Structure formats: C-alpha cells, structure tokens
Amino acid sequence: MGFFNNPCEILRTRRLLALGDFNSISAAKVDDGHGGLRYYDDEPYTEMDHDDLEFQVQASTIGTTQLADRRPTETLLRKGYMVDAAAHLGAPWEPTVGHWADGQGDPDPWGPRRIDLILASRSVAPALTGYRAHRSPAAEAASDxxxxxxxxxPSKVEAQTGTSGPPITGRRANGVPTGICSSTTSRRSGTSPAPTPRPSAVTRS
Structure with a gap:
C-alpha cells in the first residue's frame, strides 16, 4: 500500500495500482474494429431522466446527449500514464453495480454500470495477466x-530508474499548478534511485 501526501509523488511513482469505487464511467478506449477508437464503456445515461443526473453526466449535455462525465479517469489515463486493466486486456465487459434495488423497491435508476476500476501505471501494465468482476449470490447480497x-x-513489471522524473508540464498537473512538480528529488531522502518494491496501491472508497 502506498501513501502520498503530495499529488506530485503519485504522478512520479513508476509502479502504481489504483483501484476502488471511482463513481464515474471510465475514459478508457479500445479499438473499434474500423481503424478508430471507441470507449470501452458505452454511454449509459443517454435515455435516463431523473434528478441526480447532474452528478454523473457532463452538465452541458443534460437533457440532450447526456454524456458521462469521464474526467476522473481521463486525467489518469492521459498519454498512457495509466491503463484501465479491463480495457487494456480486452476483458469481456462486466458491470460492477446495478444489481441492487433502491430503497423504494424499484430497479436501480442508474442501471448496470462499471464504476469500480483497477488502473495500472505504464510500468505495471505489461505485467497484467487477468481481470474479472466477481459475481455470486453472496457477493450480490453483500454489497451494491x-x-x-x-x-x-511481478516478473514482468518494468524496471524503474528511481522515483524522480522530469518536470511535469502543462497548465495543471493532477490539480497542482505548473511548477510545483518540477523537483527531481526522490520521495525518499536524497536523490539515489529507490529500491525495487512491489507496485504501490492507491485505493478509493
């Protein structure tokens, strides 16, 4: 498990797994079979009409196309910094929510969606060998x-040269203004390359 006080430390970590309830649809894309790309997760909200859409769709599209707000993962997947394990491996699409009824006994108003994700940084991506959602009567009863x-x-995790790296450029880096992430000092004391640990994990709940 990795714990970071500074977002820059997360951005520079070469070995990283991020997993948990992202509460949003993934921005991962896959080959569409026609020489282009498509989202691994289809748009789930286009035909919906209820009060909470503002928390899941792009505000400017409510009442029209109602496109999912994919910004939480869009930042992490940008330029291949991380990959979505399911999309990266071409795993069959499986929802992680939508099997519970709401408090009034009606069907889940959001329907089946995949919002519990596993992301891997580019050095860990080659080591991914499998992905799946666990579905059983016990799992469905235990949680929504x-x-x-x-x-x-682990033997296929690419070697790293240390936790230091080039300055992070652009208008903002994961919510941090440009310039804050320009130090090349290791997150451990000194500037020597870090030992070779297992991939760190950052969880969301």
Whole structure:
C-alpha cells in the first residue's frame, strides 16, 4: 500500500495500482474494429431522466446527449500514464453495480454500470495477466458493488530508474499548478534511485 501526501509523488511513482469505487464511467478506449477508437464503456445515461443526473453526466449535455462525465479517469489515463486493466486486456465487459434495488423497491435508476476500476501505471501494465468482476449470490447480497480482481506477473513489471522524473508540464498537473512538480528529488531522502518494491496501491472508497 502506498501513501502520498503530495499529488506530485503519485504522478512520479513508476509502479502504481489504483483501484476502488471511482463513481464515474471510465475514459478508457479500445479499438473499434474500423481503424478508430471507441470507449470501452458505452454511454449509459443517454435515455435516463431523473434528478441526480447532474452528478454523473457532463452538465452541458443534460437533457440532450447526456454524456458521462469521464474526467476522473481521463486525467489518469492521459498519454498512457495509466491503463484501465479491463480495457487494456480486452476483458469481456462486466458491470460492477446495478444489481441492487433502491430503497423504494424499484430497479436501480442508474442501471448496470462499471464504476469500480483497477488502473495500472505504464510500468505495471505489461505485467497484467487477468481481470474479472466477481459475481455470486453472496457477493450480490453483500454489497451494491461487486469486487473486481486483477492478476499480474511481478516478473514482468518494468524496471524503474528511481522515483524522480522530469518536470511535469502543462497548465495543471493532477490539480497542482505548473511548477510545483518540477523537483527531481526522490520521495525518499536524497536523490539515489529507490529500491525495487512491489507496485504501490492507491485505493478509493
């Protein structure tokens, strides 16, 4: 498990797994079979009409196309910094929510969606060997979210040269103004390359 006080430390970590309830649709894209790309997760909200859409769709599209707000993962997947394990492996699409009824006994107003994700940084991505959502009567009864699993081969995690890295450029870096992430000092004391640990994990709940 990795714990970081500074967002820059997360951005510079070469070995990273981020997993949990992102409460949003993934921005991961896959080959559409026609020479282009499509979202791994289809748009789930286009035909919906209820009060809470503002928390899930792009505000400017409510009442029209109602496109999912994918910004939480869009930032992490940008330029291949991380990959969505399910999309990266081409795993069959499986929802992680939508199997519980709401408090009034009506069907879940959001329907089946995949919002519990496992993301891997680019050095861990080659080591991914499997992904799945666990569905069983016990899992469905225990929670409105199904657990997700990823398998990886530690021997295939790409070597890193240390936790330091080039300055992070652009208008903002993961919500941090440009310039804050320009230090090349290791997150451990000194500037020597870090030892070779297992991938860190950052969880969301």
């Amino acid at each position: 979210h199904l657990p997700v699993f990823a398998d990886f081969d």
